[in-house]
Amino acid sequence: MRRERFHGLASLAQLARHLREQQALRAAQEQAAREAAARREAERHLFARSVGAVTALKTRNLAHLAPARPEPLPVQHWLDEAQVLRESMSDEFDVSTLLDVDDQLSFRRPGIGTDVTARLRAGRWSIQRQLDLHGLRVHEARETLGEFIRQAHKAGLRCVRVVHGKGLGSPGKAPVLKSRVQRWLVQKSEVLAFVQAKPADGGAGALVVLLAPMGRRQV
Structure with missing residues (x-):
């Protein structure tokens, strides 16, 4: 009877140790994930922190250019060549x-x-x-x-x-x-x-x- 009780206590201790190890592993993984996320966030805002505050220009001062016109097709030349051929x-x-x-x-x-x-x-x-x-x-x-x-x-x-x-x-x-x-x-x-x-x-x-x-x- 005493031997069975001893084995039961040993099993419980082993189970408790296993649970603590699993808990420590999850905590380490979560900590690593938080640190990785923090690094990504810091890199994303690196340029903004380096430049500092930005003030938008009041006037955009852009040149308004007309869109480039496509090259004309030599339709009449093609028609003339076809007519000459005929x-x-x-x-x-x-x-x-x-x-x-x-x-x-x-x-x-x-x-x-x-x-x-x-x-x-x-x-x-x-x-x-x-x-x-x-x-x-x-x-x-x-x-x-x-x-x-x-x-x-x-x-x-x-x-x-x-x-x-x-x-x-x-x-x-x-x-x-x-x-x-x-x-x-x-x-x-x-x-x-x-x-x-x-x-x-x-x-x-x-x-x-x-x-x-x-x-x-x-x-």
Whole structure:
């Protein structure tokens, strides 16, 4: 009986010691939290304490500047360029008298020899860029082709391919764009010659176009 009582008292003493330790730990944690909060508050008011009292200015003395105006867009210039492009590539132009009468109706500008179209047809110039006109309406194809030729010449390219299609998906299976593309290309001063593409490059559905060197246009 006495031994059991002794063990009970020991357990109570151990429990009391554990509770005191937990209480001391919580007190230390709370103290650390308070000190950290005090440091943060002191840092937040450090500038104000260093500068001292501040008096607001009676007059703000600010300059009132007009907002900067955006750069004007050259809309008229764009419209003029588009108009020139439309006028320089007419659907009324008769191209038949300028095409070489061969199986492929190639074109070479006056002063360009037949050897040039022969080399172009043989692939002596590598194709540097391509334009595919499939799916475009006639007016869209004309403007797209004109811009493509202008940009290619400006970039210094010499040989490009224009895919106009064979007309298999058109009413009557007629190539709607083929003759128009030939007509438009002849009117572009950057174009020196063109031939029908080799079968591997599109055959009757494409043209290989030779452009004038950069900085030079034919008239």
